[in-house]
Amino acid sequence: MPNKFPLWxxxxxxxxxxxxxIYAAPNLYPPDPAIQLSGQSGAMVIDExxxxxxxxxxxxxxxxxxxGEADGESALIRLRDIDLQLRAKEIIQAEMGGNYIVxxxxxPTTPEWLSDLGGQPMKLGLDLSGGVHxxxxxxxxxxxxxxxxxxxxxxxxxxxxxxxxxxTFELKGQQLIGQFREAEEVDRATALIRANxxxxxxxxxxxxxxxxxxxxxxxxxxxDIEDNAIKQNLTSLRNRVNELGVSEPLVSxxxxxxxxxxxPGVQDTAEAKRIIGKTANLxxxxxxLDKAGEKFKFRNPSGQGPDARLQNKAVISGENVTDARASxxxxxxxxxxxxxxxxxxxxxxxxxxxxxxxxLGVLFIEYKTRLDKSVDENGEVVxxxxxxxxxxxISLATIQAQLGKQFRITGLDGQRESSELALLLRAGALAAPxxxxxxxxxGPSLGADNIELGVKSVTLGMMMVLLFMLAVxxxxxxxxxxxxxxxxxxxxAFMSLLGxxxxxxxxxxxxxxxxxxxxxxxxxxxxxxxxxxxxxxxxGAISSGYDRAFVSILDANITTLIVALILFLxxxxxxxxxxxxxxxxxxxxMFTSIVMTRGFVNLIIGGRKIEKLWI
Amino acid sequence: xxxxxxYNFMGIRRYAVVFSALMLIVSSLSLYTQGLVLGLDFSGGTxxxxxYEQPANVAELRTKLETAGxxxxxxxxxxxxxxxxxxxxxxxxxxxxxxxxxxxxxDGEKVELRRVDFVGxxxxxxxxxxxxxxxxxxxxxxxxxxxIRFQLKFSIGAVLALGHDVIxxxxxxxxxxLEFDLxxxxxxxxxxGYSLNDTIVVSDRIRENFRKIRKATPVExxxxxxxxxxxxxxxxxxxxxxxxxxLFFIGGxxxxxxxxxxxxxxxxxxxxxxxxxxxxxxxxxxDREDLLEPVEGELVDDLP
Numbered sequence: 001m002p003n004k005f006p007l008w009x010x011x012x013x014x015x016x017x018x019x020x021x022i023y024a025a026p027n028l029y030p031p032d033p034a035i036q037l038s039g040q041s042g043a044m045v046i047d048e049x050x051x052x053x054x055x056x057x058x059x060x061x062x063x064x065x066x067x068g069e070a071d072g073e074s075a076l077i078r079l080r081d082i083d084l085q086l087r088a089k090e091i092i093q094a095e096m097g098g099n100y101i102v103x104x105x106x107x108p109t110t111p112e113w114l115s116d117l118g119g120q121p122m123k124l125g126l127d128l129s130g131g132v133h134x135x136x137x138x139x140x141x142x143x144x145x146x147x148x149x150x151x152x153x154x155x156x157x158x159x160x161x162x163x164x165x166x167x168t169f170e171l172k173g174q175q176l177i178g179q180f181r182e183a184e185e186v187d188r189a190t191a192l193i194r195a196n197x198x199x200x201x202x203x204x205x206x207x208x209x210x211x212x213x214x215x216x217x218x219x220x221x222x223x224d225i226e227d228n229a230i231k232q233n234l235t236s237l238r239n240r241v242n243e244l245g246v247s248e249p250l251v252s253x254x255x256x257x258x259x260x261x262x263x264p265g266v267q268d269t270a271e272a273k274r275i276i277g278k279t280a281n282l283x284x285x286x287x288x289l290d291k292a293g294e295k296f297k298f299r300n301p302s303g304q305g306p307d308a309r310l311q312n313k314a315v316i317s318g319e320n321v322t323d324a325r326a327s328x329x330x331x332x333x334x335x336x337x338x339x340x341x342x343x344x345x346x347x348x349x350x351x352x353x354x355x356x357x358x359x360l361g362v363l364f365i366e367y368k369t370r371l372d373k374s375v376d377e378n379g380e381v382v383x384x385x386x387x388x389x390x391x392x393x394i395s396l397a398t399i400q401a402q403l404g405k406q407f408r409i410t411g412l413d414g415q416r417e418s419s420e421l422a423l424l425l426r427a428g429a430l431a432a433p434x435x436x437x438x439x440x441x442x443g444p445s446l447g448a449d450n451i452e453l454g455v456k457s458v459t460l461g462m463m464m465v466l467l468f469m470l471a472v473x474x475x476x477x478x479x480x481x482x483x484x485x486x487x488x489x490x491x492x493a494f495m496s497l498l499g500x501x502x503x504x505x506x507x508x509x510x511x512x513x514x515x516x517x518x519x520x521x522x523x524x525x526x527x528x529x530x531x532x533x534x535x536x537x538x539x540g541a542i543s544s545g546y547d548r549a550f551v552s553i554l555d556a557n558i559t560t561l562i563v564a565l566i567l568f569l570x571x572x573x574x575x576x577x578x579x580x581x582x583x584x585x586x587x588x589x590m591f592t593s594i595v596m597t598r599g600f601v602n603l604i605i606g607g608r609k610i611e612k613l614w615i
Numbered sequence: 616x617x618x619x620x621x622y623n624f625m626g627i628r629r630y631a632v633v634f635s636a637l638m639l640i641v642s643s644l645s646l647y648t649q650g651l652v653l654g655l656d657f658s659g660g661t662x663x664x665x666x667y668e669q670p671a672n673v674a675e676l677r678t679k680l681e682t683a684g685x686x687x688x689x690x691x692x693x694x695x696x697x698x699x700x701x702x703x704x705x706x707x708x709x710x711x712x713x714x715x716x717x718x719x720x721x722d723g724e725k726v727e728l729r730r731v732d733f734v735g736x737x738x739x740x741x742x743x744x745x746x747x748x749x750x751x752x753x754x755x756x757x758x759x760x761x762x763i764r765f766q767l768k769f770s771i772g773a774v775l776a777l778g779h780d781v782i783x784x785x786x787x788x789x790x791x792x793l794e795f796d797l798x799x800x801x802x803x804x805x806x807x808g809y810s811l812n813d814t815i816v817v818s819d820r821i822r823e824n825f826r827k828i829r830k831a832t833p834v835e836x837x838x839x840x841x842x843x844x845x846x847x848x849x850x851x852x853x854x855x856x857x858x859x860x861x862l863f864f865i866g867g868x869x870x871x872x873x874x875x876x877x878x879x880x881x882x883x884x885x886x887x888x889x890x891x892x893x894x895x896x897x898x899x900x901x902d903r904e905d906l907l908e909p910v911e912g913e914l915v916d917d918l919p
Binding site for chain 2: 135137435436438440441446449450454456458460461465511512515516519523530551552555556559562564566570575578579582
């Protein structure tokens, strides 16, 4: 029979429609404003007792809440009024104290049966939710240089132990160069390095005077060092981000040497920048007793602390600090408790044993970028980023006893200073310096505005297209319009299911898809009109109209998909959002405009005697 | 319904060539001499958007910022009279946004900090390279696909039509001194996709007619094909333009230029799919012979 779908095809259409409605549905439930409570360390238990304390504080302040829940690791309290969210946070923070992280959150309200099916609302990009985005570049050359510097010391002492005599051995660029007098010494050194330092590749440069031996890091070793540097930086960045109390932060590697940090919904952006942007390291150094060493300024902007001269050699560095907490001593004065790892504790003990009474300084090393303007040979102004290092003392305290794995710094001015110092100590461990290369801050109100504008333009665009199709294709316009509406539902369903992020350009992509999705139907209907004009029967015209138009639609959509794919590969953040919506839109629109409209047409017109097509 | 009217599109192709050539020359000249106004994404720098409750006087704000020691800030209205965009060279060091904010707030007016963007110079440069490279890759892949699915002459026609659209759209941006940022780059690539869509549909019909109509000159075949697809071309352009108008008027300032780029592109793309691709094919003496492949009945019957 002409123009009848077999049963399975009708069922398929039905299945896809219900799939679309189910997985698009979670977006209909607006999230509740909520407060999330978690502990500074994983060991803290957050249970019903903690929850009751929080609820008590909210009761007292007269803030309405509901559905508080605690699962041992964190607690979530939903609020009735979003305007009270900030105040609720302050109240809870004051009640619970500094050991708890209190974060603003938007709790999903997806009904249970939907979330059991894997349904979830679309994620909102930063431009819609508001928040901060940072792109940090890790200086991998610095990480390699640090490693080579320490290898250099090891190699030198190994050579001395083996009584292999060299004239000089130094770090030049990315390689170690040693100079020898005798060829036999070079051979022995080569053998020693081959045996004990697998990561270093010795290469003897023939026919030079003095004889030179060049050591390079093997590609594998260099790759490992770079990977480790990035990993360690990721870890310490995650720790810092946790300090901020953001509900769903993103810290991930991007490309070879970049790290992207996204903090949605952050209100106090200055605070976020202060902590993330702190690409820093720490060194504990003894104050020098003579003119040797280097003089540093105290970091305090009000200039309270004295400048001091510190030794060149560090006792330990930020990597060795495992924890630092602000607290109060027995007399109620602020102090910072520091815990070191085993190696750091041993080195600290060794260094302080004979130096009781001397002062120990904590040097805070910040890596910053300055932009310099210069004029190049073409007379154009070019701006180059010049990284520079700033070193300041953040603490200078007298050693009272031999220090070990755990010790404390006292004599601080106030609680603010002690918590700041604790934060800096915790945050200090970075394997390689980082520089901020991109930063975007979107205020929460701008995000809300963007959503509103997006929804408005999708609605208006959609309405105009629906009216146009009705006017031009009458009865078949209805089919096309149902397909178009269904396309939007499917697009939302797929984006929610895939966990794709909706951005403002993504909304633009949806709008554009709405405009372009009708193209397939326009093609098909034009074909049917042509077939009718050339005298085909009604059923024949429908059938060949769909068949003939299919090839054009396929070719046109595949080529557009190629373009969307490239857009995804070269784009970043928002532009990728656009590419994703465009690609999904192309695929769903092919289904709705070809298979689905055909199903409707078959159901209503197929197999019947009809005098005139209303097209 | 009456028999289809065949318009003599190709009869005026000489004028179309002159028109396109003129547009291309003007666009290229403008791009070569004054280039594009690069947005923050590509140029690097810092930009701060603030919102006032009352219409703001940008000249006054500029003077205020200069007095406060900021180096040549650019201050402009952004979308509305009450929104102001401040652009500066250099990195937002700690507290830059707050310092600007404080300067702007002196008269006790309520100011809202809406957005702070900083893009380092190396990122801008990479994006410029990646954007250009992406455009070329897209064109190359599309050319390959069309060459395989259709034929080389069609492929060259399609790619020249795309290049034509991209250069003219960029040219309009350069001439009108509109800002070129990442969203505009995305729009240009979407233009490539859209214009391609159009060209493919037209080419598809030309191929079909070359195979079907035996006694006709190439010019006649192409005229007939273009006439057959004319309403489809117009209707699709209209629906796309309708939604773009919606984006343009109420989509907000951030995607204003995105909508402009697409509107120009859709307009030019519609024209180029009629004139540029077909004219290029004719110039290369496209003929029935080019398409006599043994692909008869390539429509798969079971497909809906």
